[in-house]
Amino acid sequence: MNLRLDGKIAVITAAGAGIGRATASAYRQAGADVWATDINAEALVSLKTEHPDINISVLDVTDGNAIADFARSFEGIDILFNCAGYVPGGGILECEENEWDFAFNINVKSCYLMCKAFIPGMLAKGSGSIINMSSVASSIKGVPNRFCYGATKAAVIGITKAIAAEYAGRGIRCNAICPGTVDTPSLRERLSKFDNPEQARKEFIARQPMGRLGTPEEIAALALYLASDASAYTTGAEHIIDGGWTV
Numbered sequence: 001m002n003l004r005l006d007g008k009i010a011v012i013t014a015a016g017a018g019i020g021r022a023t024a025s026a027y028r029q030a031g032a033d034v035w036a037t038d039i040n041a042e043a044l045v046s047l048k049t050e051h052p053d054i055n056i057s058v059l060d061v062t063d064g065n066a067i068a069d070f071a072r073s074f075e076g077i078d079i080l081f082n083c084a085g086y087v088p089g090g091g092i093l094e095c096e097e098n099e100w101d102f103a104f105n106i107n108v109k110s111c112y113l114m115c116k117a118f119i120p121g122m123l124a125k126g127s128g129s130i131i132n133m134s135s136v137a138s139s140i141k142g143v144p145n146r147f148c149y150g151a152t153k154a155a156v157i158g159i160t161k162a163i164a165a166e167y168a169g170r171g172i173r174c175n176a177i178c179p180g181t182v183d184t185p186s187l188r189e190r191l192s193k194f195d196n197p198e199q200a201r202k203e204f205i206a207r208q209p210m211g212r213l214g215t216p217e218e219i220a221a222l223a224l225y226l227a228s229d230a231s232a233y234t235t236g237a238e239h240i241i242d243g244g245w246t247v
């Protein structure tokens with residue numbers, strides 16, 4: 001199985017922390033020329049300190065002009081991992097319009113803008129792998145307290161399937177990753193807001209049949225497979241990686 005990415009150029013959003021950061025490291029170790037982007041410059045500098053051979057660039061995925069400028073600096077890339085996302089909490093009655101718009105901008109519009117900016121270069125090359133970050137909380141599973149989040153991540157699956165169908169015959173694959181609960185800085189920050197964070201963590205773990213949360217490295221391993229030629233025959237699929245939560 002060829003999981004090497006030698007000679008391939010990979011762009012990752014939200015690569016400063018969590019799953020995106022672990023994936024930047026995995027792609028680099030597999031030989032890719034990695035462009036790690038994030039809104040947080042400090043996080044990117046710390047990634048660069050750990051991996052001096054990863055390229056870093058500040059990029060806000062809600063800024064269409066910045067995305068277009070960034071894409072123009074490449075002739076064409078081979079791998080695009082749209083990892084950026086935000087987790088709005090609450091049910092429909094707690095969801096305010098400004099939060100709905102904010103979440104759809106980061107989670108959904110960013111995928112549209114990034115894909116639109118980078119697909120022309122992939123078409124010119126005749127190949128490319130796009131990986132979009134969804135969640136099992138989407139069209140796969142309804143989760144209480146995740147009304148707006150689930151709606152955004154279902155939309156990401158829709159984007160993924162539309163792109164996959166459009167370009168399957170022209171060398172571009174597009175897949176979605178659908179994790180369960182993963183132990184990342186943003187999850188820890190969300191847990192810290194509970195009255196009893198330790199109890200909240202126990203409850204998150206209790207819903208996982210494997211009795212533990214996922215790790216960013218485990219999700220990065222799937223992102224590596226989907227970026228590599230080992231996954232050449234998969235496109236338009238939701239790849240569930242959730243420790244058995246949806247079984």
Ligand code: NAD
Nearest residue numbers: 014016017018019039040060061084085181182184185186
């Ligand atoms: P994380 O909090 O660990 O990292 C998020 C990164 O996103 C940070 O470095 C932050 O600076 C960056 N970011 C925030 N806003 C940005 C913007 N506008 N432009 C560019 N970068 C921005 O996150 P994570 O938990 O690893 O989540 C990554 C993705 O995985 C998200 O799309 C999330 O919805 C999805 N996901 C996470 C889990 C989980 O349990 N952690 C489960 C399913 C899906």
